[in-house]
Every structure is written in structure tokens, then in C-alpha cells.
Amino acid sequence: MIWEWIIKSVLLILVMLVGFAYVTLYERKVLARLQVRVGPNRAGPSGLLQPVADGIKLIFKEELIPAMADKKIFLLAPILTVVPALILLAVVPWGRSAPFFGREITLYLADINVAVLYITAIASISVYGIVLAGWSSSNKYATMGGIRSTAQMISYELALGLSFVGPILIAGTMSMLGIVDKQQEIGWFALYQPVGFLIFFIATLAETNRAPFDMPEAEQELTAGYHTEYSGMKFALFYMAEYDKMIGVSAIAATLFLGGFDGPFVNQIPWLGPLYLFIKIAFMLFLMIWVRATLPRIRYDHLMAFGWKVLLPLSLLNIMVTALVIVLVGGG
Amino acid sequence: MTLELILFIILALVAVAAALGMVLSRNTVYSALFLILNFVTVAVFYLMLNAAFLAMAQITVYAGAIMVLFLFVIMLLGAERIPGEDKLPWQKPLAVFLGFVLLVETGYILISRSGILPPAPTAGEGFGSPEAIGMVLFNQYLLPFEVTSIVLLVAMIGAVILSRRVK
CATH class of the missing domain: 1.20.5 (Single alpha-helices involved in coiled-coils or other helix-helix interfaces)
Structure with a gap:
């Protein structure tokens, strides 16, 4: 039994490692198409080996540590950034259970009754890597970038956490599997919680430091923000954390609002579950890339004002209305 | 030794080491990081005691929100280094003495009441x-x-x- 968990955990980490590489390619391809370019197409058939080439390039880069840097924390920061991104997916179910070489295996790692809280817990500790990276570099741009990203992530975490409340209220459980079950019964929560879904999407863009909220790494003000001083594989780890977080929040969005692994015939053929989830994740990733290609970066004070004065009251109002409707209709 | 006991001893060592590191390190950023490690270890203790909700709240609120603000303030004020000289020289001996008194008290109560303390009740269905x-x-x-x-x-x-x- 414990071996099953270990194998599934290793598989999950591998999916994140390979997924990260191919999300970068996916992003570059989609961006290129949106900007009427071709995109990477030299390494391998239609550019499919581009991530491998990038990885090899980064391994052979020289690793620099600034002389004034706090060495221990400088080395710790990339690790602290990657670990939360890798374990974020542990509570997302890919299906119920499926036959596998004559054995019935469950298609989720852990179905816990505090799964949604687990996500907020991981989101709240994922700030440390970035802020410590900025501070330990002892570079003014890096420190500014680190402090900015802390302020931004704390501000948008509130709206993110509150946007989880809608699905929890409707499903009446914090278990991800329970939330998917309820959606199979009454339909996807994006239909019941359009405002909640929008708030979730905006807040996750800010949490993952994606455009138009890529404030910590605004080139013209901060050179490269918190990872200015990082090079080689340590830089690659920050890059990996960003894209793995994108995969993670896309999977969470798919599960909380788009029915998760739900789809036609999923109860008859359980192996369709992971496929449906994959399609939904790809769709959410496409939305994030599309937003990046479309919108300019928001100015920092506008960003904070938007988070506190628009997004937070809106999400509180959304919860109030949702709760009221559930009480009036009777039971979630 | 059961698996749970081994896990407990390892976690307890980490928690104590993190607490010591927090008190003894001269750099406030390190202190804050040790405190975060301590909070996370305590959260794992809660998990072992079947209190998953408390564990997650502990990480979100203490290790996440509150400690981020601590770090934020330390970095904004540039107060990483604690100055070398000790302003309160009588503080250390007094702290050692009071700590010793507390330890003796706790030890005395635990030893004298060892027969009276009831065994820990098992957690019921849906506990925590x-x-x-x-x-x-x-x-x-x-x-x-x-x-x-x-x-x-x-x-x-x-x-x-x-x-x-x-x-």
C-alpha cells in the first residue's frame, strides 16, 4: 500500500518536471502564433526538442554567487520556491479508481477533508522562496522585486482564498473529490460561480507572478526582479517553479470550477478522467498565455489598489450572495 | 518502537533544534526562518494527532501570513544584524535560572503525578x-x-x- 503512494508521488513529480518543460514550449508556440510568428521550430520535429536544448544550455551555464550575497539563503531560496510548486498538485484527483494490470488503483494521491485548506497553506508558504531570493542577493533591484512580490502575493492571497469559499459552500465539503462529485450531479461550478471563477483566475495570475501582474520582474524598473543575480540551474529552478505553479493552479481551477476529471462516459471508462483533466488544464494554460499576449503590465500602485479595493470587496460580496442563495434555496 | 514514536522523536528533535536556532542566531532573518521551521514542525505534530484542520490553519496563519509580515518588516527596516554588545547583561543568567525553575517544576509535577494522569483518550469519528x-x-x-x-x-x-x- 505504501509503495503505491510512493510510486504515485514519484509519478506526480515526474509529470511536473516534464510538464514544466513542455509548458514553456507551449507558451512560446502560442505566443508566437498570437504575434503572427512561427515560434521555435529548429530543435527536433516542429521544435519539440526545444525544452531539452534549453535544459542542456542551462546546465552548462556558469553559476555565479554574488560576493556580498548571504550564501546559505541564496542557495536555499530556489529550493524553497520549487518545493511548494511541486507538491501543490497532491490533492487534485485525476479520477476515482481504475483497473490497472488486474488491480484496482485509486487515481488520486490523497483525498483529505481539508484539501482546499491544503492549497491555501501551500500558497501562503510559497512566498518565502521569492522574498528570500531577493533579500539574499544583496542587490537593490532583487530586494525591491522580492518585497514587491511579497506585498502582491499577500494581497491577492486573500481574494484567492475567498474565491475557494463559493465551491466549498455549494459542495458542502472541502474534499476535492467531494467537490467533483457535486459537479457531476448539478453541473460545473463555473456556471454557478462566474464571479468566483473570474476572481480566482485574476488572483492566480497574481499569485504565479504572471502578466499582467509580473510586477516582481518588471524589466524597465527592476531589471529581472528577485532572480536578477541567479544563473544556470538555480535560475532554471525559479523558471520551473513559475511554470509548475501555472500547471498547479490550472489543475485547481479545472477541479473547483470546471468539473475536474468529469466528462462524458467518465464513469464507464475511468481512464478518460486524466485525459479530461489534461484537456481542461491545457485550456486554462491557454487562457493564461493569451492574457499575457494581450494585456500590458499594470502599474504597481494600480495593482495594489485593484487587489484591495476591487477584488477583495467583490469576493466578500460574492460569498455573501452565494451563502444567501444557498440558505434561501435550502441546502447546498 | 512504533513508527509513530520514531517519527515523533525525529520531529521533536527538529522542533527543539529550530527553537534553539531561533533564539541563538545573530541574524534576525535566520531567526525568523528557524521560527517558520518550528511552526511547520508543530503543524506536523497536529497532523499526527488527527487534527488536520488545525495543522493547515497553523501553516496558513502562523508559518504563512504572520511570519511573512515579520520577514517583510525585518527586510524593510534593514534590521538583519543584531548589534554585538549586550545592553542587558543580567538578562542571560536570569533567563537560565528561570528556565531551570520551570523545568524542575514541570518535572516534579510529571513524576509525582505519573500515576494519576489519565491516558490520552483516542480520537473519535470526525475529530478535528x-x-x-x-x-x-x-x-x-x-x-x-x-x-x-x-x-x-x-x-x-x-x-x-x-x-x-x-x-
Whole structure:
């Protein structure tokens, strides 16, 4: 039994490692198409080996540590950034259970009754890597970038956490599997919680430091923000954390609002579950890339004002209305 | 030795080491990081005691939100280094003495009452689940809960007023 968990955990980490590489390619391809370019197409058939080439390039880069840097924390920061991104997916179910070489295996790692809280817990500790990276570099741009990203992530975490409340209220459980079950019964929560879904999407863009909220790494003000001083594989780890977080929040969005692994015939053929989830994740990733290609970066004070004065009251109002409707209709 | 006991000993060592590191390190950023490690270890203790909700709240609130603000303040003020000379030289011997007294007291009570203390009750069905905690919080402890929220609100308004620029 414990071996099953270990194998599934290793598989999950591998999916994140390979997924990260191919999300970068996916992003570059989609961006290129949106900007009427071709995109990477030299390494391998239609550019499919581009991530491998990038990885090899980064391994052979020289690793620099600034002389004034706090060495221990400088080395710790990339690790602290990657670990939360890798374990974020542990509570997302890919299906119920499926036959596998004559054995019935469950298609989720852990179905816990505090799964949604687990996500907020991981989101709240994922700030440390970035802020410590900025501070330990002892570079003014890096420190500014680190402090900015802390302020931004704390501000948008509130709206993110509150946007989880809608699905929890409707499903009446914090278990991800329970939330998917309820959606199979009454339909996807994006239909019941359009405002909640929008708030979730905006807040996750800010949490993952994606455009138009890529404030910590605004080139013209901060050179490269918190990872200015990082090079080689340590830089690659920050890059990996960003894209793995994108995969993670896309999977969470798919599960909380788009029915998760739900789809036609999923109860008859359980192996369709992971496929449906994959399609939904790809769709959410496409939305994030599309937003990046479309919108300019928001100015920092506008960003904070938007988070506190628009997004937070809106999400509180959304919860109030949702709760009221559930009480009036009777039971979630 | 059961697996749980081995796990407990390892975690306890980490928790104590993190607490010592927090008190003894001369760099406040390191202290804050050790404190975060300590909070996370305590959260794992809660998990071992079947209190998953408390564990997640501990990580979100203490290790996440509060400690981020600590780090934020340390970095904004540039107060990483504690100055070398000790302003309160009598503090250390007194702390050692008081700590020793506390240890003796605890040890005395534990040894003298070892037969009287009942064994820990086993956790019931649904113990520590979000539903159970919510029911207790909003029924039995409704008044303290609401009073706490008002105290927090007052503190927040106070902070806003204090930081407002005088025109």
C-alpha cells in the first residue's frame, strides 16, 4: 500500500518536471502564433526538442554567487520556491479508481477533508522562496522585486482564498473529490460561480507572478526582479517553479470550477478522467498565455489598489450572495 | 518502537533544534526562518494527532501570513544584524535560572503525578474535521469568537489610523 503512494508521488513529480518543460514550449508556440510568428521550430520535429536544448544550455551555464550575497539563503531560496510548486498538485484527483494490470488503483494521491485548506497553506508558504531570493542577493533591484512580490502575493492571497469559499459552500465539503462529485450531479461550478471563477483566475495570475501582474520582474524598473543575480540551474529552478505553479493552479481551477476529471462516459471508462483533466488544464494554460499576449503590465500602485479595493470587496460580496442563495434555496 | 514514536522523536528533535536556532542566531532573518521551521514542525505534530484542520490553519496563519509580515518588516527596516554588545547583561543568567525553575517544576509535577494522569483518550469519528470545529466554534464558543474578531478589527483600524499621514 505504501509503495503505491510512493510510486504515485514519484509519478506526480515526474509529470511536473516534464510538464514544466513542455509548458514553456507551449507558451512560446502560442505566443508566437498570437504575434503572427512561427515560434521555435529548429530543435527536433516542429521544435519539440526545444525544452531539452534549453535544459542542456542551462546546465552548462556558469553559476555565479554574488560576493556580498548571504550564501546559505541564496542557495536555499530556489529550493524553497520549487518545493511548494511541486507538491501543490497532491490533492487534485485525476479520477476515482481504475483497473490497472488486474488491480484496482485509486487515481488520486490523497483525498483529505481539508484539501482546499491544503492549497491555501501551500500558497501562503510559497512566498518565502521569492522574498528570500531577493533579500539574499544583496542587490537593490532583487530586494525591491522580492518585497514587491511579497506585498502582491499577500494581497491577492486573500481574494484567492475567498474565491475557494463559493465551491466549498455549494459542495458542502472541502474534499476535492467531494467537490467533483457535486459537479457531476448539478453541473460545473463555473456556471454557478462566474464571479468566483473570474476572481480566482485574476488572483492566480497574481499569485504565479504572471502578466499582467509580473510586477516582481518588471524589466524597465527592476531589471529581472528577485532572480536578477541567479544563473544556470538555480535560475532554471525559479523558471520551473513559475511554470509548475501555472500547471498547479490550472489543475485547481479545472477541479473547483470546471468539473475536474468529469466528462462524458467518465464513469464507464475511468481512464478518460486524466485525459479530461489534461484537456481542461491545457485550456486554462491557454487562457493564461493569451492574457499575457494581450494585456500590458499594470502599474504597481494600480495593482495594489485593484487587489484591495476591487477584488477583495467583490469576493466578500460574492460569498455573501452565494451563502444567501444557498440558505434561501435550502441546502447546498 | 512504533513508527509513530520514531517519527515523533525525529520531529521533536527538529522542533527543539529550530527553537534553539531561533533564539541563538545573530541574524534576525535566520531567526525568523528557524521560527517558520518550528511552526511547520508543530503543524506536523497536529497532523499526527488527527487534527488536520488545525495543522493547515497553523501553516496558513502562523508559518504563512504572520511570519511573512515579520520577514517583510525585518527586510524593510534593514534590521538583519543584531548589534554585538549586550545592553542587558543580567538578562542571560536570569533567563537560565528561570528556565531551570520551570523545568524542575514541570518535572516534579510529571513524576509525582505519573500515576494519576489519565491516558490520552483516542480520537473519535470526525475529530478535528472542519465540520466539527465549525460546529463548536459557532455554537459553544460563539461569543469569544465574535469578541476576538472585534478585537482584531479594532487593532486593524488602530494600525490604519497610526500609519495615516497628518495633513
